[in-house]
Amino acid sequence: MAEKILSRRGIRTVYAGELAVVDVDQVMVVDSIAQSFIGRMEEDLAATPKFPERVSIVVDHVAPASTVSVAQAQKEAREYAARTGVRLFDVGRGICHQVLMEERLAQPGWLVLGSDSHSTTYGAVAAFGTGMGATDIALAAASGKTWLRVPESVKVTLTGDLQPGVTAKDAALEMIRVLGADGATYQSIEIHAGDRFTRGERMTLANLCVEAGAKAGLVVPGGEILTDYGYDIPDWVYPDPGAEYVREVDLDLSNLRPRMSAPSEVDNVHDVAELRGLKVDQVFIGTCTNGRLEDLHAAAKVLRGRRVDPSTRLLVIPASSQVMEQALEDGTLLTLQRAGAALGTPGCGPCMGRHQGVLAPGEVCVSTSNRNFIGRMGDKDAQVYLASPAVAAATAVMGRIALPEDLGREPVRGAV
C-alpha cells in the first residue's frame, strides 16, 4: 500500500528503497512547532504556502496557553494563518489528528504530512500519514511536494475475535510488544484486520505504529467500515494479493487479555492482571490514541454509579470539540463528572507533560495515551502506564491498577 500511494503521488511507479518526490495532499502544523515552521517559511525560504488550502495549523498541544511565551507563539500562528489563508483550528477544537480526521482532511490514498510523530494515525483511513520536522514541513508547504525513501512494508494480520472487555488498544499494545519499540523503524506497518474495528479503533492502531518506529501505519480498508463513514476508497489503494513484505506477523486476538504498557518503554507490555494492585495517583483518559466518543463511552460504562477513589484523581479530556459535544449531548460527560472526573478543554492535555496535570516525583499515572517514556508526563521519577479507557476507568475507581471485572468484588478498596 505504501508503494502504491507513493507511486500515485509521484510521476512514476516506485518501490521500497527508492527515493520518491511526491505531491502532498495535506500538511499539518501543531502549535509547538508553528514558530519554527513560520521562521523556516518566511526567513529561510522566503515563501508562502503554495496551496494554502492544503495547510492546517492546530493549536492543541498546550491549549489554552500555559505561559507568556506559549501565548506569544500561538498569537504568531494565528497571525500567520490570517495573512496566508491557511486553515487554523484554534484552542478547544481538539487534537490535530482527531480534528483532521473529523474535517476529512485525510482521505484514502492521500499523503498527509504532519509536524507530529503520531501522524501515522491517518493510516486508519488508508492515507499515508507521516511525521516530519519543521524544515521538511515548511518545504512541503512551500512547494506542495516532499521527498522520501519509499519504506519497506511489514504485514500484520489480526485474526480471531476480541473477548469482551478487550479493545483495539490492547491489540495495538500487543502489536508493539511483538514488533518491538524499534522493530519497524522506517517501515510501513500494513495492518490486515478484515472488517474488524471502527474508524476510531483503526486510528488507535495506526497511531501506535510509530511506537514501533514506523514511517507509516496503514490499516487495509475492510468490508463497509470506511464506506459507512462516507469515504470513497479507490480500488488501486488495496494491497496486491502477491505483495511482498520484509516481515509478516500474525496475531490471534481471541486469546488476548487486557494489556498494559509498563514504564518506560511502550513495548514493555504485560497483562493488566500481572500489574493489578499497584497504587495509582492519577488516571488520564484522552489523547489522539483514546480520547474519542467510544473511549469516553467505555469509561462511562465502568464509572456509572461509582466514584473515583479519593486518593486518586481522574482527568478526562475529549479529543475534540465534536467529541465533547456528543459526550455532552448523550450524558457521558455528566456520568464522568458525577463519578468525580476533572474535565478538560479538548486538546492534548497532560499527554506530554507540558500542562494540565503534570506528575510529581514518585507519582504513578495510568494513561490512555501512547507514550510512557521517562519524564513524559512530568518529573523523571514519575511513572506512566498505558492502557485502554475501560482499564483506566476501573483503575480510577480502585485507586490501584485494576480490571473492570475487579469492581464487582468486595471489599473494593485496599483489597489488592
Ligand SMILES: CC(C)[C@H](C(=O)O)[C@@H](O)C(=O)O
Ligand atoms: C509536540 C510533538 C512534536 C510531539 C510529537 O511529535 O509526537 C507530541 O505530539 C508527542 O506526542 O510527543
Ligand code: SF4
Ligand atoms: S495527544 Fe499526546 S500523542 Fe497525541 S499529538 Fe497530543 S501530545 Fe502527541
